[in-house]
Amino acid sequence: MKLMIVGxxxxxxxxxxxxxxxxxxxxxxxxxxxxxxFYEYYNRSIFNKLIFKSSLSGIIPRINKLFRAEAEKFxxxxxxxxxxxxxxxxxxxxxxxxxxxxxxxxPDNPFIFSGKGSGNRYVTESIGLxxxxxxxxxxxxxxxxxxxxxETEFLPFGFDLDEGTLEKSRSQQEVIKCCFVxxxxxxxxxxxxxxxxxxxxxxxYGHHWEKYIEHNQASILPPVYGHEFWKAxxxxxxxxxxxxxxxxNSHNMRSFEIPGVGGIMLAPDTVEHRMFFTSxxxxxxxxxxxxxxxxxxxxxxxxxxxxxxxxxxxxxNSLLKGYRYSDRAKTVFDTFCELxxxxxxxxxxx
Numbered sequence: 001m002k003l004m005i006v007g008x009x010x011x012x013x014x015x016x017x018x019x020x021x022x023x024x025x026x027x028x029x030x031x032x033x034x035x036x037x038f039y040e041y042y043n044r045s046i047f048n049k050l051i052f053k054s055s056l057s058g059i060i061p062r063i064n065k066l067f068r069a070e071a072e073k074f075x076x077x078x079x080x081x082x083x084x085x086x087x088x089x090x091x092x093x094x095x096x097x098x099x100x101x102x103x104x105x106x107p108d109n110p111f112i113f114s115g116k117g118s119g120n121r122y123v124t125e126s127i128g129l130x131x132x133x134x135x136x137x138x139x140x141x142x143x144x145x146x147x148x149x150x151e152t153e154f155l156p157f158g159f160d161l162d163e164g165t166l167e168k169s170r171s172q173q174e175v176i177k178c179c180f181v182x183x184x185x186x187x188x189x190x191x192x193x194x195x196x197x198x199x200x201x202x203x204x205y206g207h208h209w210e211k212y213i214e215h216n217q218a219s220i221l222p223p224v225y226g227h228e229f230w231k232a233x234x235x236x237x238x239x240x241x242x243x244x245x246x247x248x249n250s251h252n253m254r255s256f257e258i259p260g261v262g263g264i265m266l267a268p269d270t271v272e273h274r275m276f277f278t279s280x281x282x283x284x285x286x287x288x289x290x291x292x293x294x295x296x297x298x299x300x301x302x303x304x305x306x307x308x309x310x311x312x313x314x315x316x317n318s319l320l321k322g323y324r325y326s327d328r329a330k331t332v333f334d335t336f337c338e339l340x341x342x343x344x345x346x347x348x349x350x
Contacts, residue, residue, distance in 0.1 A: 001340055002028045004074055006067065007082030008035035011225070014107060014253075014325070015082050017160050021329030027336070030074045034086040037063050064091045076100055078336055081130075083107065085120045092129040101339055105134040105155060109246035111143065118246065132339060134332070137250045138272060153335055156276070157253045158325040159260035159318070165227050169234035169261050174307065178266075178296050179236035181205040181224060182254070184212045188242050192218070194289035200296050202240070205232060234261045237307060238299050240292075241267035251276065256323045259283060259314035264307065266295060276321070282314040 003022060007015040009031055023029050041048055041059045051057045063086050071079065078101045081087055092102055106119075110127060113119040127133070128148050134155035135141045144152045178200060180192070189212035195202060201217040209220045224232045233239050233254075241254045251272040258265040259282055267273055269285035279285040284299060286292035302310075318324070 001026075001078065001336065002074065002076045003030070003336065004071060004076035004079045005029060005031045005082065006034050006079060006084070006087060007031070009033050010036065013082075014157070017158070017325035018080075018329055018332060021326045022333060024326075025329065025333045027333065030070070030076065032067055032070050034063050034067060035083075037066070038086050060086060060088065064088050067091060068094060071095065071098075071100070077340060078103060080105065083119070084123050084126055085117075086122070087126070088122060089126045089129060092126055096129065101132075102130045103132045103134065103336075103339075104130045106140075107136065107157075109137060109140055111140065112246040132335070134335075137247070139249060153331075155328060155331065156251065156272075156323075157256055158323050158328045159253075159256045160325045161230060161260055165230050166261060168227065169231045172231060172235045174237055174304070175235050176237045176300055178202045178238040178240055178300070179205070179232065180240040180242065181229065181232055182242070183207050183223070184209050185244070186212075187245060189213055191242060191289055191292075195293055195296070198290065198293035200293055203236070230257075230261050233258050233263045237264060237302075238266050238296060239263045241265050243268050243270070256318065260318045260323060262311040262315040264299065264310050264314070266292065266299065276323070277317075282310065282317045 005015050005019055007013060019029050019031050042052060079095055080103045083106050084104060095102060108118040110123050132151045133144050134153050136156050141152045141154055144150050183206040192213060196215045196217050203219045203221055205221045206223050239258045249270045265283040267285055269287050273285055277283045284295050286295050
């Protein structure tokens with residue numbers, strides 16, 4: 001089976017995990033980096049940004065023309081588009097006319113655009129053109145099925161961590177403090193300010209927190225990536241997890257990364273967090289800023305033995321319950337095999 005992934009190959013892209021593990025499972029995988037092409041153009045100059053924002057740029061049609069040429073060359077059985085802000089509906093129709101199965105995975109909410117990179121009209125207009133949508137969000141899944149009558153599968157986020165990085169993260173001395181790793185926005189900053197007002201000290205890793213927070217109990221630190229990211233979310237006694245508006249009752253990538261490395265996660269009490277975790281066993285869940293502050297105090301007062309037990313349980317459950325991207329890829333592989341098997345004989349080819 002030949003699969004063409006459309007998205008990015010940047011270090012942060014979850015497409016990388018799926019491309020890697022689906023190849024290991026036997027698929028012939030090609031990656032078309034539509035997002036790379038766009039940002040290479042967009043970030044090249046202020047002029048390009050202005051032209052694009054004025055709707056005078058031809059970059060999107062050029063990306064789609066290049067994508068069609070690559071698809072004709074590779075002849076995929078399935079195209080898997082990640083988000084799809086760069087892919088025009090006309091291109092998806094062109095693929096459908098060539099009997100190519102179309103699937104989508106949107107790591108953001110297709111109905112709530114909380115930032116300039118979270119969606120556009122191509123995402124919205126293309127929903128009904130896919131044969132299958134993967135989504136991490138159960139509320140999105142219900143809406144896709146009810147409003148669009150499209151086939152939808154639940155595909156939560158996950159984590160990918162090698163043993164070497166895990167051991168380096170484990171070997172650190174624990175910092176008995178609360179930490180948050182992530183970039184700021186107004187909602188996150190407002191929540192952090194409530195914690196600070198309640199006497200909670202916190203270390204904040206990310207870009208431009210100084211524009212939002214100025215407090216003697218808040219330490220502003222640079223963003224962390226790669227090995228340093230994993231070491232940071234393991235090192236602190238408490239790793240705070242905060243949802244974006246489009247994930248309000250769902251989960252996010254940190255939901256699996258923190259317990260996956262054996263960190264102690266303190267996260268919002270959402271429906272999906274309760275699906276995956278048990279508060280007090282492999283994480284802690286809070287209802288609001290005051291409840292969060294109380295739980296911070298209790299967790300900081302835990303014994304080293306209790307802290308180690310929570311960490312061990314979090315890591316163990318993450319493995320046993322299949323929260324790695326290698327496990328998620330197996331779900332995708334099985335779904336693709338079922339999709340291909342259910343195609344009418346006259347549609348199979350390419």
